[in-house]
Amino acid sequence: MGEVIVITSGKGGVGKTTTTANVGTALSLLDKKVLLIDTDIGLRNLDVVLGLENRIVYDIVDVVEGTCRPNQAMIKDKRFENLYLIPAAQTRDKTSVNPEQMKILCEELKKEFDYIIMDCPAGIEQGFKNAIAGAQRAIVVTTPEVSAVRDADRIIGLLEANDVHNVRLIVNRLRVDMVKKGDMMNVDDILDILAVGLLGVVPDDEGIITSTNRGEPAVTDAKSLAGRAYRNIADRITGKEVPVMDLEKESGFINAVKNLFKKK
């Protein structure tokens, strides 16, 4: 029996979709059977980030309305054996699906997969309610900004009110140099405010932009620091104990190497 995990944030643009793509891919590389469901109906992105846009025939609305079977809507990722995607509909809106239908769908699909990861839309309206309906676990993504943390706090409250109690936090796009100078909130500040368990910290990484544009998740890049952070997060989801990377040391080392080359 699998587990349904919703990835949410409240605020837009903090990296929910990128996190879903990378964590999902990393889990599938750990030999888990993973299904990603894009619940952002009308503004779908997950298919683009995974590079699967041109394979879409059926979507989540077709599944819910009974136009096709769930298996027909699943896009199998050629590159990763165990990774499947059910895309969102683009020409419909969030009201095409209701939480009750999502719950039934999740119950059914749980039998087939180890992990079902829901990519939640920004906001707290119908789309959010659909995404969390069938979830047992939630991963809240935030960036080290006051506005994102404020929204994350609101989301954690809403998740608890909807009986999702297993909530963990990912701090995304952390910049060690700014934290050091005191220009950016550090992870401990955020944890003090939100008071939830930390699932991982992902450093700000330009490589993420190129990898999402190319449709290739960063976890496949052995050199990417962010990719490594996502792999660690996937390990922690499966229950393995992995220490949080010392970003200061890592990025310090990388910068040192870079500087070395620059001098030449």
Next chain:
Amino acid sequence: MKKEYVVLKGARDGVHVILSDEMPVRLLMDELKEKFEQGRSFFSQGSCHITFMGKAFTPSEKLKLETEVAKTLSSCDVTVGYESDTVSDEPVVYTNLNEGYTKFHNGTLRSGQLLESEGNLVVLGHINPGAEVVAAGNIIVMGAAKGILHAGCTGNREAFIIALNMSPTQIRIADIITRPPDNDVRSEILPEKAYIKNETIYIEDYLTKI
């Protein structure tokens, strides 16, 4: 509660028997028989027309249903018909490709927009990625076609698509779906035509073929 796959309904033109399309007809025969048994006193009151509906029936299914009616309601004055005889659920294949209804759309279609036409379709603008155009007939795009294009959507495999810049996410003609190769690099952009040949969608340079 047990799910009912056979539902009887009184209507102005007689009795409608709605069969669920989730189950093959042969598995519904027992339930149908039971329903007829229950209503025998009703059916024997006078003449009655029974219309089977809920799905499209094959000739062998029709025969099965008619035999069942003749057997169970042998003493009653009933006639049998099918909904699909009068109004078909299946959309009729659109064949009017050369003349007939054509919709013109002025302007660019953006992500999330869906444009449909019961006949042919001409788009005077671009079709951006994430937008979808669906036509029963041909599609002509006077611009860049980057979204999903579906011509001959009711099943006409003769339908074609022409675009000044053919870079779609996906092309569908009738029931055939294709997508461009993953590393599609072209040196120059020319008008192209997509059509079906040997069950496959071909895309070729349009200008040199006329």
